[in-house]
Amino acid sequence: xxxxxxxxxxxxxxxxxxxxxxxxxxxxxxxxxxxxxxxxxxxxxxxxxxxxxxxxxxxxxxxxxxxxxxxxxxxxxxxxxxxxxxxxxxxxxxxxxxxxxxxxxxxxxxxxxxxxxxxxxxxxxxxxxxxxxxxxxxxxxxxxxxxxxxxxxxxxxxxxxxxxxxxxxxxxxxxxxxxxxxxxxxxxxxxxxxxxxxxxxxxxxxxxxxxxxxxxxxxxxxxxxxxxxxxxxxxxxxxxxxxxxxxxxxxxxxxxxxxxxxxxxxxxxxxxxxxxxxxxxxxxxxxxxxxxxxxxxxxxxxxxxxxxxxxxxxxxxxxxxxxxxxxxxxxxxxxxxxxxxxxxxxxxxxxxxxxxxxxxxxxxxxxxxxxxxxxxxxxxxxxxxxxxxxxxxxxxxxxx
Numbered sequence: 001x002x003x004x005x006x007x008x009x010x011x012x013x014x015x016x017x018x019x020x021x022x023x024x025x026x027x028x029x030x031x032x033x034x035x036x037x038x039x040x041x042x043x044x045x046x047x048x049x050x051x052x053x054x055x056x057x058x059x060x061x062x063x064x065x066x067x068x069x070x071x072x073x074x075x076x077x078x079x080x081x082x083x084x085x086x087x088x089x090x091x092x093x094x095x096x097x098x099x100x101x102x103x104x105x106x107x108x109x110x111x112x113x114x115x116x117x118x119x120x121x122x123x124x125x126x127x128x129x130x131x132x133x134x135x136x137x138x139x140x141x142x143x144x145x146x147x148x149x150x151x152x153x154x155x156x157x158x159x160x161x162x163x164x165x166x167x168x169x170x171x172x173x174x175x176x177x178x179x180x181x182x183x184x185x186x187x188x189x190x191x192x193x194x195x196x197x198x199x200x201x202x203x204x205x206x207x208x209x210x211x212x213x214x215x216x217x218x219x220x221x222x223x224x225x226x227x228x229x230x231x232x233x234x235x236x237x238x239x240x241x242x243x244x245x246x247x248x249x250x251x252x253x254x255x256x257x258x259x260x261x262x263x264x265x266x267x268x269x270x271x272x273x274x275x276x277x278x279x280x281x282x283x284x285x286x287x288x289x290x291x292x293x294x295x296x297x298x299x300x301x302x303x304x305x306x307x308x309x310x311x312x313x314x315x316x317x318x319x320x321x322x323x324x325x326x327x328x329x330x331x332x333x334x335x336x337x338x339x340x341x342x343x344x345x346x347x348x349x350x351x352x353x354x355x356x357x358x359x360x361x362x363x364x365x366x367x368x369x370x371x372x373x374x375x376x377x378x379x380x381x382x383x384x385x386x387x388x389x390x391x392x393x394x395x396x397x398x399x400x
Contacts, residue, residue, distance in 0.1 A: 028068045028329040032320065033092035035085055035113070036103040038076040044230040045309055046105050048262070049127055050074070052306065052313030053103075055299050056321075063321055068329035073098055077109055080174070080203065085109035086116060093120040099331070100125060100320055105228075105309070107131035107175045114138040121333035123323075123340060127316045128309040131175040132393035135360045140333060142340045142360045144319060144353070145312040146279050148179035148226060149393040151255040154366050154386045155224070155277040156187025159253055164221035166196045170211055171226040173200040180226030180255055183392065188224075196220045206232065208239035215250065216243055222251040229257035229307070237267045246270065256280070256380070259371050262305040264378040271378060274371045277386075279364045280308045280350045283379040289349035311349050319343050319355075352388070361391045 034053060037046035057070065064070060073096050075088040085104070092098045093116060101117055102125040104110045110129035114137035117124040126134065126143040130151075135141045159167065167188055171177030177200060185195050196218050199211045206227075215223050223245070227236055236258065240246065252258075256278030259271050282293060282305055292314065296306050322343060323336045337360075344354035353364045368384035 033098035052310035056317035080106040082112035086112040089116040152183035153392040156184040160191030225254040281380040292349040
């Protein structure tokens with residue numbers, strides 16, 4: 001059969017259309033750059049955050065819009081290494097073309113990444129780093145974890161209400177530690193308490209004993225601690241026992257890092273009675289937390305326990321998935337930030353959480369918890385709730 005010029009053109013076009021229909025449409029891929037500490041002596045928190053990320057992706061794979069898939073591009077910053085973290089972020093946005101950056105355990109690393117997020121207009125979802133000022137470093141940062149001020153400031157007020165008149169602070173010598181020291185001090189003294197002294201302990205390979213001996217000699221009513229958690233928290237509790245502070249009747253309070261749920265078994269009964277404040281405990285009976293823990297145990301075993309940052313990772317992935325679902329996977333950085341900066345979730349394992357659009361920091365309940373034995377296991381039992389706490393540092397230090 002012969003075709004004229006027009007007929008031939010139509011036939012060729014029709015054949016091309018049929019060929020195109022025969023080939024599956026290419027999926028829209030959203031790339032998420034994950035920067036965490038996966039190696040070295042302080043890798044444990046990073047690995048627990050990664051578990052939270054991976055679990056959410058596994059449990060919610062079917063929630064993505066049709067034709068959209070998600071790819072995680074993981075990078076190891078090897079610890080508190082701002083130069084490495086910044087280089088990794090630059091590679092992720094320029095070479096891998098990620099549409100989100102997320103993760104980050106260490107505040108110095110998050111601060112180093114901030115200008116990269118700004119220049120590339122890539123949303124940066126922080127799942128742990130807790131120095132209060134971080135979100136002011138870039139308009140493309142949103143934090144779904146907490147600030148140390150959020151944890152420590154309510155605790156200072158609570159400690160003063162217990163009738164304790166004198167306190168000593170002992171914190172790790174880096175930005176989050178300074179925040180913890182300042183927040184607890186401000187709240188405790190505002191409520192009538194007196195700070196007898198303040199100590200800052202080296203971040204790497206600390207020997208807590210000589211510092212704690214100074215606290216014992218000062219005989220305060222209460223001591224406040226911030227450390228980065230993991231094995232350091234167990235080392236702190238061992239030193240607390242060895243120095244004899246518990247026998248000296250000095251009360252111990254701190255941020256959740258002091259008694260992380262997955263380290264309690266390593267501490268033993270030395271942790272009993274410690275009071276901490278924070279946004280999460282595995283002991284919570286909230287339905288969303290029960291569902292989260294059931295999924296965690298299915299994936300990682302009954303003996304595996306998440307940390308607070310694991311839950312923040314879960315919530316951070318929830319926020320990014322909500323962006324993807326609302327935009328069907330096609331969005332600019334500015335469009336994503338418009339959604340993230342007004343994001344809220346009433347069904348987090350932590351309870352209701354929301355992002356304050358003015359600060360891009362999280363608003364959440366802060367729970368006062370006491371470490372105690374429940375059915376033979378040590379748990380951080382929530383016994384008082386301070387509802388919907390904004391970052392106190394930003395409330396006290398508005399932008400100039």
